[in-house]
Amino acid sequence: MLIFNNHFESRLNYLNYKLFLISEKNNLRLILILQKIAGNNLSSRLKSVQTIFCKNNNFLNSKDLFPISSKDKIFIALNLNLRFVFYNFDIFFFLKKNGLSFSFKLPFIYHKCFLMLCNFTVLPVIEAKLDRFSYGFRPFRNSKDCFLEIVNFISKKQSFSCILKANISFSNFNINWLTKYFPFNKNLLNFIFKDVNENFQINKNMIFFSTLFNFLLNELVRFKNYYLFLIRYKNNVLVFSNNYEYLNYLKFLFFKFLSSKDFNIKVSKQIYLNSSSFDPFYFLDWRFQKLKNLTISAEVSQNAFRYYKSNLKIFLKNSQNVEVSKFLTKLNHLILNWKINNNYSNSFFIQASKLDLYLSRLLWKWSKRRHPRRNNSWIYSKYWKSFGGVWKFFAIDFSNGNLVFLKSHNFKKTKRLYKLPRAFKVFNLENYQKLNLIWFKKSKFNFLNIYRSLWNKQKGICFNCQKPINYLSLDSVKIIRNSNSLNNALSELILIHTNCKL
The missing domain is CATH 1.10.357 (Tetracycline Repressor; domain 2)
Known part of the structure; x- marks a missing residue:
């Protein structure tokens, strides 16, 4: 297992915290200096490699999986920094005890670790500048948060006469605009775009690029005012309004705003509710409707x-x-x-x-x-x-x-949903305990049987590293014995991260 203990985790949290504070002051010079320090810090490099090789990580394809040992992973981390990528190394070779060796190409392993490292250095900066109504790209904020935001709005709002749904395509965007305004080393950013365009097809779910896209769409919140409510999940935008003329004007501003960055926008549907807020509408995979008794019906479409x-x-x-x-x-x-x-x-x-x-x-x-x-x-x-x-x-x-x-699709329904407050600052160390508590309440219904018992017993904290288990999949955790006894009693079992080792 890759060694990433409490010391490295605390060091990384501190670097993110300092980056976040400097970003709130808009000091670009200090941001770039601290990004360089964070990118070359061993804590960030180890965390990047660990994240890529974690079993639940969905960026790895089957062709990328090699029998790489913990020493090999540490070797990657030691050679991973924000300068090494400029050298023309396409293949790494690892020697084995039997004298044989194997190799893997840069784009499939090293490149992903490098992009993850870049992502760690820019996430605190972007989080300090993001609007409060964007979901999907931000850490700790997923589709459930977006779902709750919509339900809360339509339950409190008396009426809304029209709804606008838009989908923004990421197939094309202005790289020059991004390299000019994005808070990151310009030479390195140009190199990344050049290298990725030669090896990959850019999409909104790729490492690091999801953060870039979120930054490009950040200014959409400026359109929000008294006449409308705007919420965004990744590249999907939903707007409620009581003013039909203002909504049409907003659509014009959308096109103007996005065309300046070479984005393509597609208004998927515009609904006119004839002054009634009881008609159903669809967003993402959900069907929402406000019933006559003022309760909210929300179900899978x-x-x-x-x-x-x-x-x-x-x-x-x-x-x-x-x-x-x-x-x-x-x-x-x-x-x-x-x-x-x-x-x-x-x-x-x-x-x-x-x-x-x-x-x-x-x-x-x-x-x-x-x-x-x-x-x-x-x-x-x-x-x-x-x-x-x-x-x-x-x-x-x-x-x-x-x-x-075979597991059943039936599940104990979540009685109460939790989400992070809109303005909650996840990289602020003063909010660390509160973040762990909210995430524990938010995730406790995702585990079943013995996993839920151990999750509740440990309050969502990994027994080994004492850090929160911040994942929603059983791939990220495992159950082991805490003693040498062969007894499988619950008191002797513990829940830890998959990548942790006692």
Whole structure:
């Protein structure tokens, strides 16, 4: 495991805090100096490599996974800084004990670590300048925060006559404008754009570039005033207004603002509600409606529901020859992610029951195709087992002999949702304890069974590094014993980060 202990974590938090304070004073010269110090600091470099190699990180593709040891990862971190990238190293070689070696190309490993390092140095600066109604790109603020913001607005607002939805394309933007105004080394930024354009297709989800896009759209908050309410999730913009003429004028300003940065804007839909705020509207994957009794109905849209069912079908179709326990583990992760992202929907239990029925039918067809010459009784006895009076799809993990059962889409619905306050400063060390408390309350419903018991027992804090478990996936945590005893009692089990090691 990569060594990243409390000392390095505290050092990184302090550097982020200093960067944040200087950014609030708009001192560009000091910002660039401190960014250079932070980028070349060992704490930042270790954190960058650790984040890239973390199991739950979705920037790594299967072709990027190599048998790289902890020493090799430390080697990458020691050679990672804001100057080394200018040298023309395309391939790294690692020597093994048997005398053999293997290599990997710069864009697939080192380049991602470098972009993550750049991202760590600019996030505190961008956070100090961002508007309070942008979500998706900012740390600790995800789709749930955006969902709650919309629900709070339509529950308090008496009426709104029209809604504007817009989608901003990131396929093209003005690099010259960005290098002129973005608080980062201009030569390094130009090098990054040149190198990335040769190896990748830029999109809004890439490391570091998501932060750049967020900076480009930051000034949209200036359009917000008494006549309208504006909220943004990544490149999707939602505007409520009571003034039709002002909304049309706002659309004109949108085009003018974005054209100056060479953005392409697409107004996906403009709705006129005829002075009624009880008509439903859609944003992202959600359907919102204010009912006659003034309660709010918010549920997963039918399009998003059908899209998830289609993904399940495609996943099963592409897993026909995969080992069953691995297939079932990946399927359970898909189900868990859907539950975490949708368990606050009003119609959650109805949709979850429909998905369980739909998935059971898909699994039966999957089993029949896998064993075309076997009869139904043989197939059912091989893949279904009675557990607690309920027949469940299962598989045997031959690596450890454990049984893996299919998880249900049903989930204990979140009774209360938590979000960070709009103006909450996540990089301010004075808010560190409050941030941990809010994140603990926000994430405690994302874990089940023994994971939830350990999460509550440890108050969301990793037993090893004493830092919060700031992830929403079980890939980021693991359960281990705290003693040499073979007893699996709950008192001897602890929850730690996947990349932590006692």
